[in-house]
Amino acid sequence: MQLMVKVFALLQILLVALFPAAHALRRDEFPPEFVFGASTSAYQVEGAANEDGRKPSIWDTFAHATYVNENVGDGDVACDHYHKYKEDVQLMADMGLEAYRFSISWSRLIPGIQPHVTLLHFDLPQTLEDEYEGWLSRRVVEDFTAYADVCFREFGDRVKHWTTVNEANAYAIFGYDVGISPPRRCSPSSLFNCSKGNSSTEPYLAAHHILLAHASAARMYRKKYQAMQHGIIGLNIISFGYLPKTNSTEDVRAAQRARDFNIGWFMDPITFGDYPDTMRKNAGSRLPSFTKKESNLIRNSIDFLGVNFYFSFYVKNNPGNLQNEDRDFIADIAMETERVRREDTAPDEVPITPDIFLGVLHTIKKAYGNIPIYIHENGQQTPHNSSLNDRSRVKFLQGYIGSLVDALRSGLNIKGYFVWSFMDAFELVGGFEISYGLYYIDMNDPNLRRQPKLSAEWYSNFLKGKPMDSKIKEIEKNVLSHDTQLHNAT
Secondary structure, three states: OHHHHHHHHHHHHHHHHHOOOHHHOOHHHOOOOOEEEEEOOHHHHOOOOOOOOOOOEHHHHHHHOOOOOOOOOOOOOOOOHHHHHHHHHHHHHHHOOOEEEEEOOOOOOOOOOEEEEEEEOOOOEHHHHHHHOHHHOOHHHHHHHHHHHHHHHHHOOOOOEEEEEOOHHHHHHHHHOOOOOOOOOOOOOOOOOOOOOOOOOHHHHHHHHHHHHHHHHHHHHHHHOHHHHOOEEEEEEEEEEEEEOOOOHHHHHHHHHHHHHHHHHHHHHHHHOOOOHHHHHHHHHHOOOOOHHHHHHHOOOOOEEEEEEEEEEEEEEOHHHHHOOOOOHHHHOOEEEEEOOOOOOOOOOOOOOHHHHHHHHHHHHHHHOOOOEEEEEOOOOEEOOOOOOOHHHHHHHHHHHHHHHHHHHOOOOEEEEEEEOOEOOOEOOOEOOEEOOOEEEOOOOOOOOEEEOHHHHHHHHHHOOOOOOOOHHHHHHHHHHHHHHHHHHO
């Protein structure tokens, strides 16, 4: 017993050392209308893949394909959120979560806490991929708009925050350039083994149709539903921090090109009606053009911007990439990148860089105006079966949530923050091998019991306005007890 007391005392000292300002970060430092929540997506947590009329999506096909590492798994059962949603919503309520961001499965089409709904999270119905190659065809614009219409009509009385497409830029790059996500298309010369695709043209074409589909759905929502339902609609992109490798003019320009190809790819058309000049110059005729009517349709088609943020990169100019005759989207940027790492972060974790994060938000404001922004995803990666005592995740959350206090004080129009993810999920890259969840789920447990990690306790106490310094010992004791059970069971 005396040994345990010393252990807990040591842990308390460690936590205070790791999170010296934990007690100073308070919910009441944020405006009452600022919303704190957590995120998931349909395929990553729902399961019930073949129930109630659900049909396969391109993510089902991707996860079940023989070329995917067998250890990655699939979303057939996932966290069984489809059946356990009442239990999970109760956990959210007990935790003090103010909002929940999730996605509707287009291939299932199903519908408290404020819901923030994404219409498409990498899971286009497989039948549309088979019929006309999905986002490579303009036909998808009409089908997506019809799908959105059903969602607005059926759920709009309860949903006030709609996001059309999650990580629209990553969707086009990962799915159609490098082929590491559904629908796994890339050129034969790519590093990844795709059975079909063209990395030189398809990322641009897919993104073009995503923009048109988003704008079409947004126009329909505003014309048909917004006045009655009083909701708002936006688009989500993933943002990266891009820092010039040196202070040379060439590297500074390369970093700006990276921002143009990452954020400007979608935000320039939405703000100004056309793609950035740098993209037009480097991609040439491979970059589709908007008609005047399309340009007007896309311009000002968001009420807010959803931003996901994880990693940052040092950028070095590499004009040699432009000499490649059959170059892809990434080569068109004419750069080399090196991931930003921090000494206080383990190699398999996401570096904690709130300073770069704030820089990205200020860059968006400078380029596109002070538009309302929701941070839809931000979270720490750890090995799945590691520990409930996820101190690195607590440190991560404290750093980024703390930076939002500075963001608001500087005048940035940030409206909310969502932790990725509410519970351990089937990740796009890594499957069940890695974890971002506030709640741990043992995938070998037939009951898929949810167990709160230290980060869940920390976030809950923050949301409820409880002083963290007085809760540290109690939280650590509770988590250590569960940690013992975790390792005894695995």
